Amino acid sequence: MAQRGRVLALSRAGNPGAQAARVRWLAATLFLGPLFVVVWLLLPHGQIASLPGLIAMAGSAFSLGIALVMFPAERVSDTALKGSLFATTAVISAGIVAGGESGSAFALFYVWAVPYAFAYFGARDGIIHTAWVAACFAATLAIQRHSGVAGFKHPAISWVMVVGTLVVVGTLVRELTRWGRESDARFRRGFDDSEVPMTLVGLDGAALDVNAALCRMLDRRPEEIVGRLVAKSVHGDDVASNQSAFRRIVSSDAVHETFDTRLVRSDGSIVTVSATASVVRDEHENAQYFFVQLQDVTAERRAVEELRRRGLQQQAIARLGQMALNERDADAFMQHLSETVAVTLGVERSSILVLDEFAEEFTVAAGVGWPDGIVGILRTAASEASPAGVALRSRTQVVIDDVRGDGRFDVPQIVHDLGIRSGVAAVVDGQVTPFGVLVVYSSQLRNFDADDVAFVQAAANVLSSAADRRRSDDANRFAALHDPLTGLANRTLALDRLEQALARRRREGTTVAVLVLDLDRFKIINDSLGHDVGDELLLQLAPRLCEAVRPTDTVARLGGDEFLVVCDAITTPREAMLVAERLAAAVAEPLRLQSGEHFLSASIGLAVSTVASDTPETLVRDADAAMYRAKDGGRGRYEVFDDGMRRQVLSRLRVETELRRAIGRGDLRVHYQPIIDVLTGLPQCVEALVRWEHEDRGLLAPAEFIAVAEETGLITRLGRFVLEIATAQVAAWQQTFGPLELCVNVSGRQLTNPQFPDEVAEVVRQSGMLPGTLGLEITESVLIEEATSSARILTALQDRGLRLLLDDFGTGYSSLSYLKRFPLDALKLDRSFVEGLGDQPGDTAIVEAIMRMARAVNMAVVAEGVETEAQLKLLRALGCGRAQGYLFAAPMPAAEFGAYLASRRRAAVA
Ligand code: C2E
Ligand code: CA
Ligand code: CA
Numbered sequence: 001m002a003q004r005g006r007v008l009a010l011s012r013a014g015n016p017g018a019q020a021a022r023v024r025w026l027a028a029t030l031f032l033g034p035l036f037v038v039v040w041l042l043l044p045h046g047q048i049a050s051l052p053g054l055i056a057m058a059g060s061a062f063s064l065g066i067a068l069v070m071f072p073a074e075r076v077s078d079t080a081l082k083g084s085l086f087a088t089t090a091v092i093s094a095g096i097v098a099g100g101e102s103g104s105a106f107a108l109f110y111v112w113a114v115p116y117a118f119a120y121f122g123a124r125d126g127i128i129h130t131a132w133v134a135a136c137f138a139a140t141l142a143i144q145r146h147s148g149v150a151g152f153k154h155p156a157i158s159w160v161m162v163v164g165t166l167v168v169v170g171t172l173v174r175e176l177t178r179w180g181r182e183s184d185a186r187f188r189r190g191f192d193d194s195e196v197p198m199t200l201v202g203l204d205g206a207a208l209d210v211n212a213a214l215c216r217m218l219d220r221r222p223e224e225i226v227g228r229l230v231a232k233s234v235h236g237d238d239v240a241s242n243q244s245a246f247r248r249i250v251s252s253d254a255v256h257e258t259f260d261t262r263l264v265r266s267d268g269s270i271v272t273v274s275a276t277a278s279v280v281r282d283e284h285e286n287a288q289y290f291f292v293q294l295q296d297v298t299a300e301r302r303a304v305e306e307l308r309r310r311g312l313q314q315q316a317i318a319r320l321g322q323m324a325l326n327e328r329d330a331d332a333f334m335q336h337l338s339e340t341v342a343v344t345l346g347v348e349r350s351s352i353l354v355l356d357e358f359a360e361e362f363t364v365a366a367g368v369g370w371p372d373g374i375v376g377i378l379r380t381a382a383s384e385a386s387p388a389g390v391a392l393r394s395r396t397q398v399v400i401d402d403v404r405g406d407g408r409f410d411v412p413q414i415v416h417d418l419g420i421r422s423g424v425a426a427v428v429d430g431q432v433t434p435f436g437v438l439v440v441y442s443s444q445l446r447n448f449d450a451d452d453v454a455f456v457q458a459a460a461n462v463l464s465s466a467a468d469r470r471r472s473d474d475a476n477r478f479a480a481l482h483d484p485l486t487g488l489a490n491r492t493l494a495l496d497r498l499e500q501a502l503a504r505r506r507r508e509g510t511t512v513a514v515l516v517l518d519l520d521r522f523k524i525i526n527d528s529l530g531h532d533v534g535d536e537l538l539l540q541l542a543p544r545l546c547e548a549v550r551p552t553d554t555v556a557r558l559g560g561d562e563f564l565v566v567c568d569a570i571t572t573p574r575e576a577m578l579v580a581e582r583l584a585a586a587v588a589e590p591l592r593l594q595s596g597e598h599f600l601s602a603s604i605g606l607a608v609s610t611v612a613s614d615t616p617e618t619l620v621r622d623a624d625a626a627m628y629r630a631k632d633g634g635r636g637r638y639e640v641f642d643d644g645m646r647r648q649v650l651s652r653l654r655v656e657t658e659l660r661r662a663i664g665r666g667d668l669r670v671h672y673q674p675i676i677d678v679l680t681g682l683p684q685c686v687e688a689l690v691r692w693e694h695e696d697r698g699l700l701a702p703a704e705f706i707a708v709a710e711e712t713g714l715i716t717r718l719g720r721f722v723l724e725i726a727t728a729q730v731a732a733w734q735q736t737f738g739p740l741e742l743c744v745n746v747s748g749r750q751l752t753n754p755q756f757p758d759e760v761a762e763v764v765r766q767s768g769m770l771p772g773t774l775g776l777e778i779t780e781s782v783l784i785e786e787a788t789s790s791a792r793i794l795t796a797l798q799d800r801g802l803r804l805l806l807d808d809f810g811t812g813y814s815s816l817s818y819l820k821r822f823p824l825d826a827l828k829l830d831r832s833f834v835e836g837l838g839d840q841p842g843d844t845a846i847v848e849a850i851m852r853m854a855r856a857v858n859m860a861v862v863a864e865g866v867e868t869e870a871q872l873k874l875l876r877a878l879g880c881g882r883a884q885g886y887l888f889a890a891p892m893p894a895a896e897f898g899a900y901l902a903s904r905r906r907a908a909v910a
Contacts, residue, residue, distance in 0.1 A: 020288065022120045023068050023076045026084055029112050030065030033088075034058035037095060037106075046100065049147075053098030061091050082121065086132060089113050093136040097143050107137060107162045114166040115173035126170050134163045197273075197294040200280075203250070205229050205243070208289055217273075217296060219266040235262035235270060242275075249279045250287050260297065272298040306451070313455040316344045320459060324466035331376075333466060334366035341440055341459045342368050345452060349420065349441040351375070352463065353388050357433055362388060365436070374414075385410035388437040391425040395434060397457055398425045399448050415441070422446040424453055426460040428467065435467040483557040485535055486542035494556030494564045498616040501568040505609060510569040512609040513576035516623040517545070517583055520601045520635040522561035523784070533595055540591050541600070548582040564620065573608050573640070580604045580638040588636075601636035603627050608640070625649050655708045659692070663717050667693045670725045671891035674900065675743065675862060675884045678876045682908050683901065685741035686733075687777070687884065688726035689891045690718065706747075715747045723760065727767035727774065729894050734770050737901050743775040743805060748782035752789070757796040764802075775803035775825070780811065783822055791822055798823045805862065810850070820857050827854060829880070831865025838870045851878045 037058045041048075048054060064084055068076065092109040099106050110133045118126030141155040191198055197214035199207050210225045218225070218233060231239045238261040245259045256278035263271045273294040280288045320337055327333040334352045342350040351367030356379075364370070364378045383389045387398045387409045400406050401422050403415060415423075423441040427434050438460040448456075481493035489497065501512045519541075526534040538561070545555045545563060554566040565583065570576050587602040605627025607619050625648065626641040633639065662668060669691040674683035692700040709715040723744050730742040750756055764774055776797060783790045783806070794804055806819060806827040819827075829850060836843030854861045863875050866885030875883055889900060 020282075022081060023071075025120070026081060026088070026116060027065045027068040029116065030061045030068065030084075030088060033092070033095075033109050033112065034061040036109075037099075048098070049100035050098040054095060057091050057095045057098055061088070064088065064091070078121070082117075082125065085113060085117055085129060089129070089133050089136050093140045096137075096140045107140075107158070110137065110162060110166055111169055114170045118170040118174040119177040123174055126174055130163070130166050130170055133166055134159070137162055197296070199225070199230065199292045199294070201230050201246075201277075201290040201292055203287060203289060205231060205246070214294060217265075217271060217294070218263060224266075233263050235264055238262050245275075246277060246290060249277055249290070260301070263294075270298075271296055272301045310451055310455075313344055313451065313458075316340050317455070317458045317462060320462045324462055324469075327466075330466075330470060331366065334463065335368075337459060337463055338366045338438070339368050341438065341456060345440055345455065347423075347440045347442040347446075349418075349443075351439050351441075352428070352436060353380070353382075353439065354436040355382055355392065355434060362436065369441070371418075378414075380412055383410060386412060387423070387425045388439055391427045391437050391439075392434050395427045395429055397427070397453050399453055400424075401447055402445050419443050422448065424448050424456045426453070426457040428460045428464045430464060430471070431468050435464055438463060486538055486557050488542050488546075488563075489554050489556035491556060491558050491564070494554055494558075494566055495616045495620070497554045497568075498566045498619065501566060502609060502614060502616065502619075504568070508569075511571065511573075511576075512614075512619070513567040513570045513573075513579065514607045514609075514619040514623045515565040515567070515576070515580055515583065515638075516558075516605045516620065516627040517563040517565065517587070517602045518604075518627050518631065519561035519587070520603055520631070522600070525598070529595060533593060536593050537591055537598060537600070540593070541587065544586040544589065545583060548586040549579060553579075564623075570608070576606055576608055577638075577640065580606050584636070584638060603630035603635050604638035605630055606638055606640045621649060622646065652708050652711075655705055656712050656714070658694070659705050659709060659714055660712075662692055662694070663714060663721065667695070668718065668721055669693055669699070669893065670722050670729070671893055672726075672729075672897040673884060673891040674889050674897075674904075675741075675882050676888045678863075678872065678880055678883050680908075683740070683888070683904055684882065685743055685775070686730065686897065687743040687891075688722055688745070690722050690745075691891075710747050710749055713749065715749050716753070719745075719747060719750045720759075720763075723763050724767070727763055727769050730773070731767045731769040733898065733901060734773070736898075737905055739770070739773070740901070741773045741775060741803075742769070743777050745807065746776045746778050748779070751778070751782060751793050754793070757793060757800050757802075760797065760802060761800040772801050772803070774801075775805050777805045777807040777828065779807045780809060780819070783819065794823050806859075808864075810846075824859055826860035826862055828862045828864050828884075831885075834863050834865045834871055834875075834885070835867075837874045838868075844874065847875075848878055851880060855879070 034057075037054060041051075041054070064087060068084060071080075089110065092106060092113065095109065096106040114126065114130050114133055117129035121129075137159055141159055145155060191209070191211050194211055195213050196211075197217045198211045199214055200209040202208050206227060207225045207230050210222050215222055215225070220233075225233065231242070234242055241259070242261050245257050248254065249257045256276050258274060258276045260272060260274055263273055265271055274297045275292055275294050277290050277292040279290055282288050320340060323336060324333060327336075338350040338352050342348070349367065349369030351370070352365050353362035354365040355362060359379075360382050361379045362382050364375050364380075367375045380386070381389075382392060384393060387400060390409065391398045398409075400409065400411075403411055403421050403423070418441075420441040421444055423439060425437050425439040428436045428438055438456060440456055481490055481496075482488065483490050498512065498514065504510065505512050522534065522537075525537065538557070542555070542557070545565070549555060549565055549567060552568055554564075554568075556564045556566070558564050565579070567576060567579055570579075584602060584604060587600050591598045591600065605623040605625065607622035607626060609619055622641040622645065625645050626639040629645065630637050630639040671689045671691050672686045673689060675685035675687060676682065677684045690702055690706075692705055694700050706715070709718050726742055726744055730740060733740050753759075760774075760776070764771075778790075778794075783794075798804060803825045804823060806822075806824050808830045809827040810830040810833050827850075829847065833843050833847050833850075837847060838844065851861055860882070861880050863871075863880050863883040864885065866872055866875065866883040866887045868887060871885075872883060872887060892900065
């Protein structure tokens with residue numbers, strides 16, 4: 001009740017400064033009055049009615065004054081003040097009585113009390129007090145007369161004079177104070193009606209007053225605040241900083257100080273306010289109390305906080321995007337992403353659920369905040385009713401603010417078990433099918449706002465584009481490692497798998513088998529039926545080959561009609577042979593195309609790793625060698641690489657290195673063998689034949705190294721060397737001995753070079769040979785294998801004035817009518833036919849037929865390997881134009897050949 005009274009008093013008086021002044025004035029009156037009494041006692045005065053009474057009266061006035069001064073002025077209630085004033089009047093009355101006759105002058109003291117009431121309590125209180133004074137004075141007069149104390153001669157007149165004076169002075173004072181009161185009231189109204197929450201706070205930290213706006217803001221009644229420490233309404237964490245702010249204002253010259261603080265409303269919710277506090281000082285610059293204005297900045301601060309959060313989220317997304325570009329390890333990236341999302345959102349858990357389309361299941365591929373045995377392990381059904389399932393199917397987000405209160409979904413039990421209360425699931429979409437779902441989980445009921453949800457989705461999108469990129473990377477990788485036609489592995493991948501298999505072999509002691517499979521005569525199919533049919537055959541064959549081996553084995557297409565099979569972990573060589581047989585059977589099955597049924601066969605070479613030093617390259621090389629053996633052995637069969645082959649392979653390797661060095665060092669020689677006019681017996685042409693002057697093994701014939709030179713590509717340099725030496729040599733002989741033709745052997749490899757015709761023409765030009773005297777010898781197999789490109793290049797050669805000869809004719813399979821499509825000038829009848837001439841009637845017949853056909857297509861014929869006069873005679877009889885062989889001369893070095901030419905010329909002349 002006392003509290004309330006004080007509140008009301010304050011509310012009406014408005015200003016604690018005014019209240020303090022009121023108290024001080026009354027106290028001053030209470031000191032000053034008795035002081036005058038004491039002075040009066042010391043001076044000569046009339047008869048005193050009662051000295052002790054007068055002293056008691058002065059004493060009680062002093063005490064009253066001291067009591068007022070002792071009590072904190074601004075907290076003295078109106079009631080107390082009014083009570084003091086009434087008591088003062090009573091004390092004055094007692095003083096008049098005790099002062100005796102002359103004491104009636106004490107009545108003047110009333111003049112101090114009444115205006116006071118008017119000044120500080122308003123008209124009503126002034127009138128009440130005047131009435132109280134009038135009553136007291138009337139009583140005083142009555143007491144004086146009754147006790148016979150000499151008083152006023154006419155008490156009624158005295159009474160009227162005193163009371164009248166009081167009314168006049170009081171009214172005057174009332175009018176004078178009205179102005180002050182009004183400004184006070186204006187302050188009061190400004191304070192009370194202001195929309196700005198305000199409070200007055202005492203130096204001790206207690207609220208002296210609050211306005212309605214503040215009460216509304218805190219949702220409290222004034223009496224719940226006023227008189228209590230303001231700290232009670234302040235958020236615990238802010239009390240200390242507030243107090244120091246108040247202390248700063250008092251101690252510094254700063255007019256005011258503004259600071260943020262959180263206040264607690266009646267329902268416990270928090271209001272963030274910006275407080276501007278200023279100190280109110282009295283005329284002596286002493287701090288009196290604080291005036292505090294507040295502004296609700298909750299929304300503002302929340303907006304700033306929101307902005308900050310959004311900034312953090314955007315940064316996080318940008319960083320994740322950056323990382324997605326650089327991070328090669330998909331799992332590490334997913335883990336990092338799930339961590340970043342959880343931390344940025346301030347939730348305890350997150351997970352990335354990757355969809356297994358076929359099993360309709362999610363795998364928890366990454367995540368934070370989970371107990372062991374979940375991330376990377378747990379699989380859950382991608383059910384249509386689960387939040388993640390819905391996000392996946394709707395391809396958007398699912399937001400759950402309260403898991404328990406949300407009946408829409410079928411939430412996995414683990415979510416309840418872990419006390420998860422809310423969450424967001426966002427689809428990680430893919431170009432074709434969704435990749436999975438990104439989920440964040442909170443243990444608190446939480447309102448995920450639009451920004452939070454957008455953030456989760458943005459992170460999911462980063463993951464989705466990373467996954468898409470990875471998928472297309474995978475597609476690129478696939479393309480880089482697979483044969484575009486059949487989709488089988490290519491050489492690179494097969495060698496890589498073989499390498500891995502060999503590494504395992506070394507660890508586990510298993511055996512690796514490599515099979516090289518080459519289709520027989522596939523080129524003929526391609527040439528005769530077209531590439532489309534060839535491709536279709538390969539396409540049908542590829543899956544059959546895969547079915548013939550175990551799923552863990554690798555079937556690769558090396559190009560053309562060549563396949564490589566890598567069999568991992570074979571236990572016995574026999575097992576590998578069974579694989580070869582199964583592959584052969586798979587090829588032998590007829591292939592049905594629209595063009596009809598086709599029958600294929602394959603030559604298969606098998607190599608099994610036996611030593612730890614085996615490398616993918618050596619194994620494939622061995623299998624390759626075995627495959628050639630199978631082809632040589634009659635095709636449609638398989639060969640196992642053995643030690644004999646190994647030795648051969650090794651010697652080939654040695655030849656290769658040595659030949660490479662020999663070419664560089666100039667260890668190659670050119671020998672010359674004459675080609676004779678069958679009718680005249682004179683040398684008309686010379687064939688250049690290469691030799692190798694080997695440092696250890698002496699002069700080596702081409703049979704020892706030409707094949708290796710062709711395999712390794714060294715043939716290009718070798719051929720060029722022979723061409724340059726021979727043309728220069730023959731040009732010189734032409735100068736000395738007159739017309740002489742030159743024939744140089746050309747390998748298929750050289751013909752694949754489109755620049756070859758121009759290069760040859762240039763060599764001929766530089767040599768100074770007579771035009772049209774150079775012929776190139778090309779073997780049949782070269783023409784058949786590269787039919788189209790060969791025809792083009794042969795025409796180009798012929799255009800440059802070169803003669804073209806078909807070497808070793810008869811060893812291949814083609815007929816002359818097939819060869820007609822090439823622009824050939826002559827054919828060289830293979831030695832094998834010449835050998836049997838005369839002795840073998842069949843051979844004679846064949847040669848006869850060839851001669852007839854050659855004439856029909858207008859080709860000259862050169863017989864090779866003529867060793868006997870009998871052979872020569874028959875050839876002459878059959879109409880063969882030229883012959884070459886030991887019968888005339890064996891190949892010989894240039895010097896010898898020069899001498900030979902000289903002697904033949906002499907013989908011809910003779
Ligand atoms: P080719 O083109 O058929 O050369 C003729 C081969 O028959 C030569 O063997 C020659 O010495 C041999 N020969 C000549 N007359 C007789 C004879 O009466 N009886 C027997 N039994 N053999 C005779 P050579 O020099 O060993 O050359 C072998 C093969 O090497 C050549 O066969 C040719 O295909 C190739 N060759 C030689 N030099 C070169 C070259 O510079 N470049 C290319 N690409 N191949 C060359
Ligand atoms: Ca030849
Ligand atoms: Ca030949």
